[in-house]
Amino acid sequence: xxxxxxxxxxxxxxxxxxGVDTPQGRTFDIALICSISISSLxxxxxxxxxxxxxxxxxxxxxxxxxxxxxxxxxxxxxLVTPKKRDYLLSFYGIVDFIAIAPVxxxxxxxxxxxxxxxxxxxxxxxxxxxxxxxxxxxSGALLKALRASKTKISVFLFTxxxxxxxxxxxxxxxxxxxxxFVNIPESMYWAVVTIxxxxxxxxxxxxxxxxxxxxxxMLVGYGIIAVPTGIITSELAQVAKExxxxxxxxxxxxxxxxxxxxAQYCNQCGQKL
Numbered sequence: 001x002x003x004x005x006x007x008x009x010x011x012x013x014x015x016x017x018x019g020v021d022t023p024q025g026r027t028f029d030i031a032l033i034c035s036i037s038i039s040s041l042x043x044x045x046x047x048x049x050x051x052x053x054x055x056x057x058x059x060x061x062x063x064x065x066x067x068x069x070x071x072x073x074x075x076x077x078x079l080v081t082p083k084k085r086d087y088l089l090s091f092y093g094i095v096d097f098i099a100i101a102p103v104x105x106x107x108x109x110x111x112x113x114x115x116x117x118x119x120x121x122x123x124x125x126x127x128x129x130x131x132x133x134x135x136x137x138x139s140g141a142l143l144k145a146l147r148a149s150k151t152k153i154s155v156f157l158f159t160x161x162x163x164x165x166x167x168x169x170x171x172x173x174x175x176x177x178x179x180x181f182v183n184i185p186e187s188m189y190w191a192v193v194t195i196x197x198x199x200x201x202x203x204x205x206x207x208x209x210x211x212x213x214x215x216x217x218m219l220v221g222y223g224i225i226a227v228p229t230g231i232i233t234s235e236l237a238q239v240a241k242e243x244x245x246x247x248x249x250x251x252x253x254x255x256x257x258x259x260x261x262x263a264q265y266c267n268q269c270g271q272k273l
Contacts, residue, residue, distance in 0.1 A: 014080040017073075032073070036122050039066040043120050070100050070122065095124045145235035152231045160224065164191045167217055171210060179206045195221040 016024045039062075045051050046059045074096045081087040088097070099122040146153075168188035175181040180203040181190065190203045194217050205214045 010080045013076065014082075017077055017080060033126065035066055035069050036125060039063065039070075040120050040123050042066075067100060067103050070096070074100060092125060095121055099125075141236065141239045145232055145239050148238070149231045149235045153228060156227055156231070160195070163217075163220070164188050164195065167191045167195075167213065170213060171205065174207060174210045174213065175205055179210070180204070191217065194218060195224060197221045197225065 015022065016028050018025075042059050042062055046056065046063075052059070077087065077093075077096065078084055087093045165188060168184050168191045171190060172181050172184045172187040175187075177183075181187045186203070193200050193203075194214060197218065205211050
């Protein structure tokens with residue numbers, strides 16, 4: 001007669017929850033994706049006054065259901081995880097906790113309008129469910145390019161700041177409070193909006209000289225947009241040259257070089273590339 005070890009159910013549940021490629025694991029992932037997506041959609045819809053007035057009670061009931069689901073999931077993850085402290089202090093452990101804790105704490109503390117923002121952070125769990133963590137290593141190239149270009153970017157930002165201060169002061173002098181430029185900080189705000197080509201239109205120059213300066217700043221803005229993009233793109237290209245693509249790497253054991261892009265192991269002998 002086969003008897004199951006008391007710890008076997010924990011091991012099996014751990015395999016399912018952590019997304020091992022099994023039918024049970026895939027079912028759990030699909031159910032979790034649907035639960036997170038629907039819960040987040042309900043939060044978004046509930047922020048619309050008309051929908052809240054008509055369907056508020058139904059949405060609250062559904063949210064209570066998902067609260068129970070996420071609470072049970074959090075307890076199960078904590079129960080089956082061997083190193084509980086590591087899970088509690090991990091990124092996703094914290095995300096899972098803050099997604100449910102405010103609901104219970106709201107009985108004692110008022111979170112106000114901040115509460116929906118906390119609950120919608122649950123979407124971050126989808127990064128884990130979709131196994132997107134495997135691509136995080138690729139962000140190293142971007143970080144390396146940003147670090148390599150930090151000096152150029154810093155010079156660019158300081159130059160941009162000087163332009164905004166100078167143009168803001170000029171517009172305050174030229175236009176004055178009667179045209180909405182009530183002080184230099186307000187004029188600097190206008191300069192930021194203009195140079196970024198956003199152009200809200202809440203403040204606009206009325207004098208001929210002010211319009212001329214605004215036109216010049218707009219033209220400068222179009223040129224400035226391309227500067228940081230060019231700097232970072234150049235550094236990314238340099239990083240790409242330094243790091244050979246895994247698809248082109250030769251296996252140190254069998255010499256095979258035709259690997260799938262992003263492969264970490266040789267598809268002939270299994271050696272790590």
